[in-house]
Amino acid sequence: METTLTFAALEAKLEEVPQHPYASTDMTKKARWGLAIGFVSAGLGLLAAKLLPSNHLSTVIITATFLLVELVALGIAMATQLPRSWPTFAGERREAAEELDFDLPHNQELIRWIQNCPRDQLEKLSDYASYRLERLRERLPLLTGGIEKLGALPVFIALYIQFKDAQWPPHPSWIEIVLVFALVFGYWTSLLQLNVRFRLQTYDMLLKKALKELT
Numbered sequence: 001m002e003t004t005l006t007f008a009a010l011e012a013k014l015e016e017v018p019q020h021p022y023a024s025t026d027m028t029k030k031a032r033w034g035l036a037i038g039f040v041s042a043g044l045g046l047l048a049a050k051l052l053p054s055n056h057l058s059t060v061i062i063t064a065t066f067l068l069v070e071l072v073a074l075g076i077a078m079a080t081q082l083p084r085s086w087p088t089f090a091g092e093r094r095e096a097a098e099e100l101d102f103d104l105p106h107n108q109e110l111i112r113w114i115q116n117c118p119r120d121q122l123e124k125l126s127d128y129a130s131y132r133l134e135r136l137r138e139r140l141p142l143l144t145g146g147i148e149k150l151g152a153l154p155v156f157i158a159l160y161i162q163f164k165d166a167q168w169p170p171h172p173s174w175i176e177i178v179l180v181f182a183l184v185f186g187y188w189t190s191l192l193q194l195n196v197r198f199r200l201q202t203y204d205m206l207l208k209k210a211l212k213e214l215t
Helices: 007-016 029-051 057-081 089-115 119-144 153-163 174-214
Strands: none
Touching (some): 029 057
16 A cells, blocks of 8 residues: 655654664753753853842852853753763774664665655655755855854853853853854754754655665
């Protein structure tokens, strides 16, 4: 029985595919909440230090509280992403081989499911996925340049900007506040765009593979 193929149906099918524990690149729920709380606390702390009277004890307490929350939240977020054991070359190769063995049958099953759909649908979706992927590759550098390749570096830059001229009570300039918010926003936007691009690459690869095996 032929299946109607849509990108939404393909995405739902991909979400059902189990993921090997070693291959998970998704941030844990704790890490996502930690980063969110940390960045929000950093922003609120900067605004509090800038807007509230600097000679009031309440300003010091509020700013220090936001700073403490920020450091604890970011620390928890980073700790949850650390490997549970020290990585070694042999261990990484072994885990990569186990991951490939785990993924192969699921990949083949997914391709067989795609091949149950009408060939004209496969060709239409494959052509459109390639087109959108190419457009996204051209557009992404215009939005964020190469920031998506910097990893965690923007986070450390934001912290450096925040603390490089640390004094108590802190007196960040409006330029520093704007730079921190702009950096965080650009980094987050870049990650969202990369997530879409990686998924489009998966669509493109699976559809091309299914069409190739049908010929």
